[in-house]
Amino acid sequence: xxQAQIAAGxxxxxxxxxxxxxxxxxxxxxxxxxxxxxxxxxxxxRLWAMLLVAxxxxxxxxxxxxxVFNMALRGVENPQIHDIMPKTTAALxxxxxxxxxxxxxxxxxxxxxxxxxKSKEIxxxxxxxxxxxxxxxxxxxxxxxxxxxxxxxxxxxxxxDIDAVWGEPATWRxxxxxxxxxxxSYLLAALDMGYDDDGSIVMQPESQRVYVPxxxxxxxxxxxxxxxxxxxxxxxxxxxANLPLRTSNLLMILVLLPFWTSLLVxxxxxxxxxxxxGVVNDLLVWLHLIDDEGRIQMIFNxxxxxxxxxxxxxxxxxxxxxxxxxxxxxxxxxAARSLGANPLVAFWRVxxxxxxxxxxxxxxxxxxxxxxxxxxPALVGGQSGQMISNMIAYHMxxxxxWGLAGALGVLLLALVLVLYxxxxxxxxxxxxxxx
Amino acid sequence: xxxxxxxxxxxxxIWHYGxxxxxxxxxxxxxxxxxxxxxxxxxxxxYFTFTHEMLSFDPAGYSLRWYEDFLSNADWIxxxxxxFIVGIASTILATVLGTLAALGLSRPQMPFRGLIMSxxxxxxxxxxxxxxxxMFFFYSSxxxxxxxxxVVLAHTALGIPFVVITVTATLSGFDHSLTRAASSLGAxxxxxFFKVVLPLVTPGVISGALFAFIxxxxxxxxxxxxxxxxxxxxxxxxxxxxxxxxxxxxLAVATILVAMSVLLLTVLExxxxxxxxxxGITG
Numbered sequence: 001x002x003q004a005q006i007a008a009g010x011x012x013x014x015x016x017x018x019x020x021x022x023x024x025x026x027x028x029x030x031x032x033x034x035x036x037x038x039x040x041x042x043x044x045x046r047l048w049a050m051l052l053v054a055x056x057x058x059x060x061x062x063x064x065x066x067x068v069f070n071m072a073l074r075g076v077e078n079p080q081i082h083d084i085m086p087k088t089t090a091a092l093x094x095x096x097x098x099x100x101x102x103x104x105x106x107x108x109x110x111x112x113x114x115x116x117x118k119s120k121e122i123x124x125x126x127x128x129x130x131x132x133x134x135x136x137x138x139x140x141x142x143x144x145x146x147x148x149x150x151x152x153x154x155x156x157x158x159x160x161d162i163d164a165v166w167g168e169p170a171t172w173r174x175x176x177x178x179x180x181x182x183x184x185s186y187l188l189a190a191l192d193m194g195y196d197d198d199g200s201i202v203m204q205p206e207s208q209r210v211y212v213p214x215x216x217x218x219x220x221x222x223x224x225x226x227x228x229x230x231x232x233x234x235x236x237x238x239x240x241a242n243l244p245l246r247t248s249n250l251l252m253i254l255v256l257l258p259f260w261t262s263l264l265v266x267x268x269x270x271x272x273x274x275x276x277x278g279v280v281n282d283l284l285v286w287l288h289l290i291d292d293e294g295r296i297q298m299i300f301n302x303x304x305x306x307x308x309x310x311x312x313x314x315x316x317x318x319x320x321x322x323x324x325x326x327x328x329x330x331x332x333x334x335a336a337r338s339l340g341a342n343p344l345v346a347f348w349r350v351x352x353x354x355x356x357x358x359x360x361x362x363x364x365x366x367x368x369x370x371x372x373x374x375x376x377p378a379l380v381g382g383q384s385g386q387m388i389s390n391m392i393a394y395h396m397x398x399x400x401x402w403g404l405a406g407a408l409g410v411l412l413l414a415l416v417l418v419l420y421x422x423x424x425x426x427x428x429x430x431x432x433x434x435x
Numbered sequence: 436x437x438x439x440x441x442x443x444x445x446x447x448x449i450w451h452y453g454x455x456x457x458x459x460x461x462x463x464x465x466x467x468x469x470x471x472x473x474x475x476x477x478x479x480x481x482y483f484t485f486t487h488e489m490l491s492f493d494p495a496g497y498s499l500r501w502y503e504d505f506l507s508n509a510d511w512i513x514x515x516x517x518x519f520i521v522g523i524a525s526t527i528l529a530t531v532l533g534t535l536a537a538l539g540l541s542r543p544q545m546p547f548r549g550l551i552m553s554x555x556x557x558x559x560x561x562x563x564x565x566x567x568x569x570m571f572f573f574y575s576s577x578x579x580x581x582x583x584x585x586v587v588l589a590h591t592a593l594g595i596p597f598v599v600i601t602v603t604a605t606l607s608g609f610d611h612s613l614t615r616a617a618s619s620l621g622a623x624x625x626x627x628f629f630k631v632v633l634p635l636v637t638p639g640v641i642s643g644a645l646f647a648f649i650x651x652x653x654x655x656x657x658x659x660x661x662x663x664x665x666x667x668x669x670x671x672x673x674x675x676x677x678x679x680x681x682x683x684x685x686l687a688v689a690t691i692l693v694a695m696s697v698l699l700l701t702v703l704e705x706x707x708x709x710x711x712x713x714x715g716i717t718g
Contacts, residue, residue, distance in 0.1 A: 046544040046545070046546060052542075056532040060592060064566065068565060071569030232464070257469065261692065262692045264673045264674060266469065269468040271681065277484060368560065373562075413561065424553065
């Protein structure tokens with residue numbers, strides 16, 4: 001901004017009356033130098049702008065950013081053993097991890113088990129350790145129940161008597177590792193990794209991997225949806241951009257109406273259409289393309305999710321494509337044709353490169369939206385159409401392994417934020433056109 | 436593009452019509468599924484497909500029973516009421532806060548514009564399941580889960596990006612010399628705001644508000660996690676309806692919602708035209 005523009009923008013704020021002072025340069029009516037007045041006015045405007053934004057910023061920080069951050073933190077928080085078994089945690093501090101710990105550690109264990117059993121908190125420790133080693137839940141619960149009867153030492157032998165698991169150094173290594181207030185184990189689990197008996201990080205065996213394949217599936221499905229959206233959206237956007245405005249405005253309604261229709265309605269409608277007793281199957285039977293027994297399973301699987309998601313996200317591809325295509329001058333294509341390019345070459349080498357921006361904007365938008373999809377896969381996805389969001393919901397609501405839900409959330413969030421920053425850099429987030 | 440020239444070859448003709456047929460099919464894909472539920476919602480039988488009576492246009496094949504079912508069901512009525520309460524409350528909150536912020540953001544003196552903008556837009560970008568889970572934990576810890584206030588605050592946060600984006604977009608085309616002209620003619624800042632700025636940005640504010648309303652009205656993920664029995668909204672009712680046992684009542688509801696979106700689309704289109712007329716763009 002040049003000095004002149006600033007002056008023009010703030011003249012009314014400073015009450016500018018240019019006149020030549022006796023010793024300094026230009027001053028305002030009350031005698032302050034113009035530079036000072038301008039700076040003051042600028043500061044005041046800046047303050048005003050910040051005051052206008054502040055309420056919303058605070059609102060979003062409190063109602064949204066803090067909760068999301070809190071959720072992400074759950075992916076690394078590990079309070080159970082640290083808080084419920086403080087004595088054991090402290091006693092294990094000096095243990096070097098070789099062989100079995102000494103008697104004081106066992107004494108601390110018995111005390112912690114007793115108090116944990118009394119306060120009924122020990123179940124949380126049992127659940128937490130069960131995530132690390134299968135079967136630890138019953139071992140801890142049983143030990144806690146019986147530890148209440150141990151009156152005096154030596155505790156080491158007594159505990160090993162109760163459950164042989166206490167005689168294994170591996171158990172103690174896990175407890176020591178997970179007694180830290182923060183842990184990597186949820187994040188590792190979310191990447192299908194874990195610790196082996198020696199405490200080094202390894203991949204899970206192929207057959208037990210769940211999350212990496214699910215992430216891959218989510219990415220592949222999102223990419224497929226994006227591709228379908230390009231294939232279906234490009235011709236339509238081209239038509240809309242090249243028709244006379246009156247006609248294209250009319251046809252635009254056909255794009256905008258689905259855009260504005262409830263997501264649940266659009267998902268429902270695909271269930272109605274594609275289910276085995278649905279309209280499409282009925283039509284195929286009626287046309288004798290398939291037998292009544294041979295109805296095609298088109299929904300409650302991956303196909304259903306792909307079709308419904310493409311339908312729902314297609315407007316997000318058409319709208320940015322359309323606005324870019326509107327700016328492409330038609331004369332370039334005609335020039336290419338007149339220079340001897342056949343229509344395909346002219347289209348591919350002259351038209352398409354000018355719409356790459358639109359393809360990029362639409363694709364990123366569709367891809368970002370689809371990797372976080374939850375509702376549609378949950379309703380029409382069946383088993384094979386589930387995505388990572390559905391797994392997060394499962395851990396939130398069914399398995400109640402909130403740490404793992406948090407860790408999966410962190411990974412998904414990281415993925416989305418990376419894509420978002422690319423989008424922001426390439427297109428600018430405030431350039432999203434709506435309606 | 437609109438018509439074939441006289442010298443078009445056979446190949447040109449095939450391509451021309453083939454392309455149009457392709458586009459027509461894509462339009463059918465876009466709009467067909469939404470239209471097909473409308474006649475199906477008048478089905479006299481509890482099926483999700485056309486019965487013989489319906490196909491032969493026999494009046495006996497059609498009925499309003501699913502609409503009656505919808506209107507006589509206390510759960511659905513309560514859900515509609517909740518949807519409107521939450522939707523209107525969060526729209527007002529989002530519109531007021533979002534418009535103020537957009538006014539600040541569009542001032543050239545605003546510092547950290549990019550950073551603040553991305554924070555304000557983030558509810559639109561973060562996958563809903565993450566927002567919902569985060570809000571569930573946080574709002575539970577401050578006793579806001581399973582309250583109307585909690586759902587309203589959550590929906591406000593989700594609606595805000597739309598208000599901020601539409602209003603800043605309207606303001607980006609705003610000619611600031613108009614306010615200066617008003618000031619130079621003796622208008623006080625507040626007078627020029629209400630008489631000059633506001634009328635020009637109103638279409639943006641209204642379309643932002645409509646976006647915020649529809650966001651709340653259509654939102655289900657956060658409601659699944661945050662709402663108690665009392666705060667069940669229409670999308671949640673639909674969601675559990677579809678998951679548990681889908682009945683054609685859902686189609687009646689869906690038809691009503693489609694009618695609503697047609698209404699909304701019309702309002703937006705009228706606004707867009709008014710905006711263009713005011714800015715002197717005629718189309």
